[in-house]
Amino acid sequence: MSDTNPFLSTRDAVCPPTLLEMAQKAKSPRVAIARAGAPLPMEAARDATEANIMEPVFTGERALIESEAERLGWDISQFQLIEAEGEQDSGMAAAMACGEGRADVMMKGQLHSDTFMRAALARDAGLRTGNRLVHIFHISHPDGGRPITISDAAVNVDPNIETRKDATREVVKLLHMIGNPRPKVAFLSATESVLPAVPSSVEADELATWAKSEIEGAEFSGPLALDLILSPAAVATKKLTADPVAGQADAIIVPDIVSGNSLFKAFVYLTGGCAAGIVMGAKVPVLLTSRADPPAARMASICLAAIANANA
Template sequence: MTQSFLPDGFLSDAVAEAPQNIIKLAQDLPSPRVAIARAGAPLPMKAAKEAVEANMMVPLFTGERHMIEDEAAKLDWDISGFEIIDADGEIESGMAAAKACGEGRADVLMKGQLHTDAFMRAAVSRDNGLRTGSRFVHIFHITKGDSAITISDAAVNVSPNLDTRKDATVEVVKLLHKIGNTRPKVAFLSATESAIESVPSSMDARALRDWAEENIDDADFSGPLAFDLIMSPKAVQAKKLTDDPVAGRADAIIVPDIVSGNALFKSFVYLTGGCAGGIVMGAKVPILLTSRADPAAARLSSIALGAIVAAG
């Protein structure tokens, strides 16, 4: 008799909850001006309303004015006190929002109802003034209860070279410092804890660890580390790596490519019920790259991260 495989057994039905420590941190700061690219759709407008009510945002809407006003009316939300930049379609709306940030009229750039490629094209356009010379890197800060793990890069850089992963490491440490982790523990992911030439990511991880130890203060680094050694104290005991400053207690994971990062982030979300707040660092302003699949808690967490980073 063949046993059937039921993947539902691995899925969590837990409802994601926004991390209250991050929300509180953001609420204690001045509310940033958030330019929402093509805001006239249910999800971005609902997220904006919740963030305004939580004292974490002053929205600047771009997109079709009638769509924005219609969605606000559905939410019984008076938006007459906020600026609307009337723009037609994805490209024009994305460019208008990015330009507002580049010109200093907004402090955070947020994705609304438009495709990611159109949104990021506006963000990286030299005409809009958001590029700083650093590489753009995406960071997920994933929380569940009192536990947290940070992952980069899971959404922007497909096959990041060493320089891009160095920038990612800098930005991850910077973010964790901003949210109160004074000495984060950062792991460089591979499939082994030994640097061996047949596993290129392990060689990269060793090089990144050595570079980070020499160039980044107030953080601990380790690599290469396989996922079990990043997360499990039992695995660390079994493999006798108890002297490693990061193994079994990592705060952040720097991944070798978008596939591993994306799979890890979605595993934490779908298998554990984690709440994934996402932010793109390296631009003039923080960029919120939200997804249509994001629950309300994840959107609120992303906005809170943006507010914290925008505060400097």
């Protein structure tokens, strides 16, 4: 008897060709990789550089970076290398390079996420804009079709209404950048009814009402449960066919990190989705990559950063 969970997809993630094409048409951004001297960040940097979607700026221990480059057979002599020791100094070196205009994108390498984000938020780094930082996942299926965008699955643990407003603005802005002129945005809850006993439904209603009056170039609806966000059949059964978002959403604004993180991982692990992640709201795009990210997701994330940088 197999121990493999039958719900897990065996599909490999695929970087969306449309994202790659858009990134290749943009000017390759200079990507400051915080503590680059490890296999995963160096392989991602090499692949993206060879795809003409970035120019690496390495930070970290020179010996480790050069050793990894040699292992890959990659000549990095033409690229900038900023020497720094350890996680904290490497993170700050990458953040400072972006804040001072020597790099256009900040990308996580071999360091802990909290150390990386502390560097991005440090006052001395110059990346703060006064806006809240929000994480966005753009997830595509291996067979193509309509992608889905999710915010916030990695940065804001319990986002208040104002943070979710910022997330909504950033999601719409990003979807406009990648060619969706009027995205359909759903505010997630467990029900389509506004119920005081379900706080997320009350807040989703408030957010949808606000967004309709404040954000142009998009459709909004909420509260909506996941079946009504994704399934036209569920929409027809529940007689919500007049809703402009239900059953055909391009984006989901989640009420908390648990629902966002669970939802993104369900799309990845159960469908083979490719999750391109980006943090918006700073002076430059920030890539909070994970050790669990497959090469396709890393490539797609860099594509998003190149597109966002070109539209800054």
